[in-house]
Amino acid sequence: MSAKKILVADDESHILHVVSLKLRNAGFEVVTAADGQEALELAISERPDLLITDYHMPQLSGLELCRKLKQDPITAKIPTIMLTARGYDLDLKDTQDSGILRMLSKPFSPRALLTTVNEVLLEAAA
């Protein structure tokens, strides 16, 4: 089976760098985006198996990005992990119909992220 493709969206270059390295080292193919708009375009063109996105991004916020993806049948089924640095958790009802399966708050551990990625992909395959 070919390597799973993961799209990572975050406006912070450090996060992008760390996450990409971790996932690539773990055998995934990684595509990166630095803002919400770029992420949307890449999601459509690259058809990733998983989306990891920050909540707070310029152009389009993580939540808006997920909602837009849900609306398009091509991207509607992409499972999403959301990273958030806000002091509070997003409301459950905000995330219900957005495809967000997991939320990780920053600072997060790359280890934990990898575990979550594997979990989500397993669930999606089942």
Added chain:
Amino acid sequence: MRFGKILSILMIALLGGGALCSIVSIPSAWHTGHWEIGLLGAVLFVTGGAAGLLAITSFRRNCRVLIEAIHRMTTQGTLHLLNTDNHEIRPLVTAVNEMVEAAELCMSEAVLKMKELEIQLKVATSERQHAQAIIYSISDAVLVTDTFDELVLANEAAARTFQFDLDHCRRAPVDQIVKDEKLAELIRDMRQSNSKSGRRIVEHKIKGPGEERIFKVTLSAVADNNDAPAGVVAVLHDMTREKEVAELKNDFVSSVSHELRTPLASIKAYVEMLIDGEADDEKTTREFYEVIQNEANRLSRLIDNILNISRIESGLVQINKQPQSLTIILKEALEVIAPQARLKQITLVEQLTPVFYQTSADRDMLYQAVLNLLSNAVKYTPERGIITVQTAVDEAKRKVIARISDTGVGIPPKDLPFVFDKFYRAESNNHMAKGTGLGLSLVKHIIETVHRGRIFVESHVGKGSCFGFQLDLCD
């Protein structure tokens, strides 16, 4: 004196004697024809009569004098003792005088009592007016209601908040006055609650003249002298501003937390990656170490910044004003900002006046302000832009003016009035740079509050901004 008595006795004697003689003599005179006895009797009788008439006239004259004296007292409204030489009417005069004395005593007691009551009334009125004046001048709205939930007292602030006429509100039902069912209910409940010394504090929103405001309502039940419930006092304190400030503080804390977490997150992530051996080669390892160090430094600077701002604004930092050369301070700040500018290939242009123009200022604070402005200019100017730093002197007005202009993204007109507000960040420029939104607020504080200068800004979206300030020249 004696004369009266003698006259009286004589009169009685003569009258009596005369009468007797006449009565006795007339029949004998009739019989004997001796008219002399009868005549004597008649003479005696007449004399007695005359004497009596005299006595009566004298008595009546004295009485008249007395009556006139009494009448005078009545019309003049004054009481005074009467005098008489006449012993006839003396007992009467004495009696009248006693009465006058008693009446005078009564009156003076009554006058004293009245004066006392007048003073008490004055004091009570004055106290009541004072209490009312105090209530009227309280800046919080005060409503006092009675046992029927009718308005007894209200002040200016209440009239303004609830928009009613202070002169025509007495005894009006309170729910009509406040036009707010929830508030009227609160007052009713307090009155019925039967707790004499109870107090209840509630937050209540009111749609006043303008936008909605939040009030802290303190309700107290009032008891009268017999401990029976006498009504309710409601004091409404406008806490809208306090809530706003609390919210700002909260936002600040969130904002700061966010800012601090970001470099921390990087450090943690890279350290973990190193531990897990994710860095395959020497180059990557070195890169990781550098990132960790940079982020640690960034975190440290951030914390210093935040503490600094906090301390300066709360007035904890000692201000030390000395003659300073603005030109020198600007030159120093430019040197510090130069590396960052170089990274973005931004050109720095200096147009500074001679050094000797000085202003009385706290060097560190002014340096901080200038650095903030320069740092902003670099942040919000894209690559290959130009930042110009100018100073000028107005000798006539004794002012020195500094201008920092950039060819950056500019600030939209709608954001311009708010740029110096704490935490304010122009939404549209969020993508250019990160910040807490505190930098300009600090600059404004330093220039205007600490140094009594003036700060200004001009900006055009897409063209750039010019931030400047004006300070007094040293003599």
